[in-house]
Amino acid sequence: MDLSYSDEDKTFRDEVRAFMQEKVTPELRDKVRGMGELTKDDMEGWHATLNARGWLAPNWPKKFGGAEWNAVQKHIFDEEAEAASAPRIVPFGLSMLAPVLQKFGSQEQNDYWLPRLLKGEDWWCQGYSEPGAGSDLASLKTSAVKNEAGTHYIVNGQKTWTTLGQHANMIFCLVRTDKDVKQQEGISFLLIDMATPGIEVRPIILLDGTPEVNEVWFTDVEVPVENLVGEENKGWTYAKYLLTHERTNIAGVGASQAGLASVKRLARSEMSNGKPLIENPHFLARIAQVEIDLMAMATTNMRIVSKAAAGQAPGVESSMLKVKGTIIRQEINDLARRAAGVYAMPFASEAVEGANEALPDPLGAGPVAAKYFNNRKLSIFGGSNEIQRGIIAKVTMGS
Amino acid sequence: MNFDLTEERQMLQDTLRRFLRERYDTATRNKILESDTGLSTEIWAELAELGVIGALFTEEQGGFGGKGFDISVVFEELGRAGVVEPFLDTAVLAGGLIADLGNDDQQAHVEEIIGGSLQLAFAHGEPTSRYDLTRVGTTATEKGGDIILNGRKAVVVNAEAADMLVVSARESGGEGDADGISLFLVPKDAKGLTVQGYALLAGGRAAEVTLDDVAVPASARLGEAGKASPAIEARVAAANVAQTAETLGAMETACALTKEYLGTRKQFGRPIGTFQALAHRYSDLLIEMEQARSAVILIAGNLEADRGTRERYVSATKNLIGRVGRLVGEEAIQLHGGIAMTQEYELAHIAKRIIMADHRFGDVDFHLERFIALAAA
Numbered sequence: 001m002d003l004s005y006s007d008e009d010k011t012f013r014d015e016v017r018a019f020m021q022e023k024v025t026p027e028l029r030d031k032v033r034g035m036g037e038l039t040k041d042d043m044e045g046w047h048a049t050l051n052a053r054g055w056l057a058p059n060w061p062k063k064f065g066g067a068e069w070n071a072v073q074k075h076i077f078d079e080e081a082e083a084a085s086a087p088r089i090v091p092f093g094l095s096m097l098a099p100v101l102q103k104f105g106s107q108e109q110n111d112y113w114l115p116r117l118l119k120g121e122d123w124w125c126q127g128y129s130e131p132g133a134g135s136d137l138a139s140l141k142t143s144a145v146k147n148e149a150g151t152h153y154i155v156n157g158q159k160t161w162t163t164l165g166q167h168a169n170m171i172f173c174l175v176r177t178d179k180d181v182k183q184q185e186g187i188s189f190l191l192i193d194m195a196t197p198g199i200e201v202r203p204i205i206l207l208d209g210t211p212e213v214n215e216v217w218f219t220d221v222e223v224p225v226e227n228l229v230g231e232e233n234k235g236w237t238y239a240k241y242l243l244t245h246e247r248t249n250i251a252g253v254g255a256s257q258a259g260l261a262s263v264k265r266l267a268r269s270e271m272s273n274g275k276p277l278i279e280n281p282h283f284l285a286r287i288a289q290v291e292i293d294l295m296a297m298a299t300t301n302m303r304i305v306s307k308a309a310a311g312q313a314p315g316v317e318s319s320m321l322k323v324k325g326t327i328i329r330q331e332i333n334d335l336a337r338r339a340a341g342v343y344a345m346p347f348a349s350e351a352v353e354g355a356n357e358a359l360p361d362p363l364g365a366g367p368v369a370a371k372y373f374n375n376r377k378l379s380i381f382g383g384s385n386e387i388q389r390g391i392i393a394k395v396t397m398g399s
Numbered sequence: 400m401n402f403d404l405t406e407e408r409q410m411l412q413d414t415l416r417r418f419l420r421e422r423y424d425t426a427t428r429n430k431i432l433e434s435d436t437g438l439s440t441e442i443w444a445e446l447a448e449l450g451v452i453g454a455l456f457t458e459e460q461g462g463f464g465g466k467g468f469d470i471s472v473v474f475e476e477l478g479r480a481g482v483v484e485p486f487l488d489t490a491v492l493a494g495g496l497i498a499d500l501g502n503d504d505q506q507a508h509v510e511e512i513i514g515g516s517l518q519l520a521f522a523h524g525e526p527t528s529r530y531d532l533t534r535v536g537t538t539a540t541e542k543g544g545d546i547i548l549n550g551r552k553a554v555v556v557n558a559e560a561a562d563m564l565v566v567s568a569r570e571s572g573g574e575g576d577a578d579g580i581s582l583f584l585v586p587k588d589a590k591g592l593t594v595q596g597y598a599l600l601a602g603g604r605a606a607e608v609t610l611d612d613v614a615v616p617a618s619a620r621l622g623e624a625g626k627a628s629p630a631i632e633a634r635v636a637a638a639n640v641a642q643t644a645e646t647l648g649a650m651e652t653a654c655a656l657t658k659e660y661l662g663t664r665k666q667f668g669r670p671i672g673t674f675q676a677l678a679h680r681y682s683d684l685l686i687e688m689e690q691a692r693s694a695v696i697l698i699a700g701n702l703e704a705d706r707g708t709r710e711r712y713v714s715a716t717k718n719l720i721g722r723v724g725r726l727v728g729e730e731a732i733q734l735h736g737g738i739a740m741t742q743e744y745e746l747a748h749i750a751k752r753i754i755m756a757d758h759r760f761g762d763v764d765f766h767l768e769r770f771i772a773l774a775a776a
Contacts, residue, residue, distance in 0.1 A: 129737070132665075134666065134736055134737060135666050135667075135671075135736070136666035136667045139666070139667075160737075161737055204741050205741065205742040205743070206740050206741060206742060207739075207740055207741065207742050207747035207748075207750070207751065208600075209742065270529065271527040271528075271529060272529050272531075273529075273531055273534075273575075274531075274534065274574070274575055277529075280764075282764050282767070282768060283764060286764075330729075334725070337754075337758075338757075338762060338763075338764065340758075341529045341530065341758065341762070342524055342529065342530075342553060342554045342758055342759065343553070343554065344600075344755070344758045345554055345599050345600060345601070345605065345755060345758050345759070346554070346597050346598070346599060346600065346605065347597065347598040347599055347600045369600050369754075369755065369758075370600060372754075373600075373750075373751065373754075376729065376732050376733070376739075376740065377737075377740055379733060380732075380733065380736050380737055380740065381737070384733075384736060385733075386674075386676055386677065389676070390676075
């Protein structure tokens with residue numbers, strides 16, 4: 001048992017930390033902390049900065065141009081990036097689609113799409129959920145039928161909750177190619193150009209006022225058969241691979257640590273009964289409680305990460321981390337909201353848009369209440385916490 | 400014991416519920432939320448006509464209610480419909496202070512308030528006062544027969560729409576002293592008064608109000624010099640009756656929407672409410688709703704009690720409603736899933752009303768500490 005990083009890990013951590021210090025500008029940092037909106041340019045610029053250093057694709061094998069870090073290194077990177085309030089790597093293309101292509105895609109697909117991903121030439125979004133297929137993803141109905149010539153799939157249907165779809169030029173979709181078999185056995189994995197006629201993207205405004213997700217409608221959309229990944233009707237296997245493969249940062253340890261630091265900053269500037277809120281025993285107890293949970297969870301995360309680094313694929317642990325991790329993150333969002341007191345009330349997206357400079361933010365709190373509401377999504381998306389608990393029970397009890 | 404509403408209050412509840420169901424649907428409300436003023440003057444006028452504002456004042460003041468249960472009946476219905484119009488600010492707080500403390504000239508405004516032609520705001524909280532009612536740093540000094548006001552007021556709800564503000568300021572004592580605080584009736588267009596407005600997350604609008612050598616005549620003072628604290632506390636108690644009842648109504652809607660969704664949304668071939676993991680959580684909401692209803696009865700029923708009793712129930716109820724509100728707001732969203740995260744779905748607004756209520760007049764923690772302090776006193 002050794003609770004510390006190896007010397008190599010420490011060297012790597014210092015290297016990442018120095019990089020973040022140099023590259024995360026104050027402007028970028030403030031936007032990540034919620035006092036501004038990250039634009040498409042900001043995100044693509046950050047990708048380019050990472051790519052120049054060879055760090056844009058931490059989990060790709062070296063032969064595809066990735067960093068091929070082990071799980072501990074990836075964890076260190078995530079932690080340092082969060083602590084420095086660096087933008088997140090937009091995951092859809094780089095860490096969701098790419099592993100599927102690398103494992104199941106054709107040589108031609110890999111040769112074409114992977115370099116474009118590193119160079120930032122495509123923005124991918126994910127077409128999984130449908131209005132009638134949320135937690136029950138396998139019941140999806142968007143259909144893809146081959147034309148008579150056998151050259152194209154004709155796609156019809158609707159996807160929803162498509163995050164940042166407004167920026168995307170490409171979408172990877174789960175589509176139904178066989179209606180007459182068991183649900184999971186009639187699904188295929190298609191790559192679709194968003195500029196194809198018949199595609200319409202409509203924004204969904206979330207409860208905090210942000211246009212973060214979209215509906216994507218498909219009406220007789222022609223997709224070349226070359227854009228099928230792997231085999232027809234094997235899409236469910238690929239989708240599951242994607243889900244189990246990309247779970248290293250699921251606990252959000254770095255995000256929680258950064259969030260807790262920000263709560264403490266806030267509580268130092270907010271006054272309560274003539275004293276800083278940070279001196280209020282009751283509020284301190286609330287902070288301490290979640291900090292204790294986070295300390296243990298960070299170690300749970302490291303235990304699982306170390307196992308993965310040793311080549312053991314995580315099983316139910318990733319579901320456990322998702323549940324505990326989101327509970328802790330949401331608790332921290334709640335504390336930030338509380339700390340801001342009456343100044344949590346303004347609709348801060350006005351400040352984010354810069355439309356109203358009079359908006360009060362004497363604490364430098366940023367839109368804490370909006371973030372609290374927005375992050376209710378954490379326990380809903382990517383398999384809701386109820387679905388995760390179901391998985392844990394099913395796997396461990398063998399029921 | 401009798402927990403039934405009086406006939407008059409029952410009628411008021413029925414009328415109001417029917418009116419809001421017909422006139423204040425989600426589409427109407429979303430339009431109001433997106434408007435520049437954040438309120439509908441037509442709805443305001445119609446509700447005034449219906450007697451909603453009159454129900455918030457006693458007969459001596461010119462109304463026909465004004466007791467704790469009158470306030471709770473009105474606001475539970477406003478909350479149920481997610482109404483964002485500032486009845487609490489114009490009538491219960493600022494209007495109530497004028498009615499409680501004003502001289503005959505000042506009291507004349509009450510008729511205009513009840514008729515719906517006057518908008519008011521209570522400019523009391525300051526950037527560092529948080530939820531403490533006695534922490535007033537704004538100053539009032541006499542100069543040549545006038546009173547000169549200086550200071551900054553934070554998150555003043557309805558300040559932009561208000562014709563007049565009820566402004567608290569200190570005439571003596573130090574920040575944090577209950578003694579020395581006075582109230583002044585200040586026209587919104589007074590020289591030196593600046594209003595910087597913004598929208599609120601849960602609907603409606605507020606502003607930062609700056610008073611820079613604002614001169615008002617001594618006759619603008621409400622009540623005795625330096626003695627306004629007890630009246631402020633009593634009015635905030637009434638505001639807490641209004642706000643906790645409003646939250647109760649909003650939670651009723653959140654639970655109703657959740658029930659409907661659990662019964663109709665199908666995943667894995669069956670309504671999701673048939674999954675025990677979700678059904679039990681819905682049951683927990685109902686259990687807590689009974690607690691919430693009782694707490695609102697306690698605060699409303701003790702609004703006319705002596706100060707010590709009244710404030711004990713204020714803090715108890717505000718604490719309990721804050722806790723139940725967080726549970727109901729968060730669980731209603733979670734039990735729905737993604738749909739509840741969208742602005743156009745009714746629950747989004749309702750959940751924001753529920754949660755953000757904890758940021759006015761003291762949150763769960765503030766009132767827990769206050770409950771302990773009151774018990775020790």
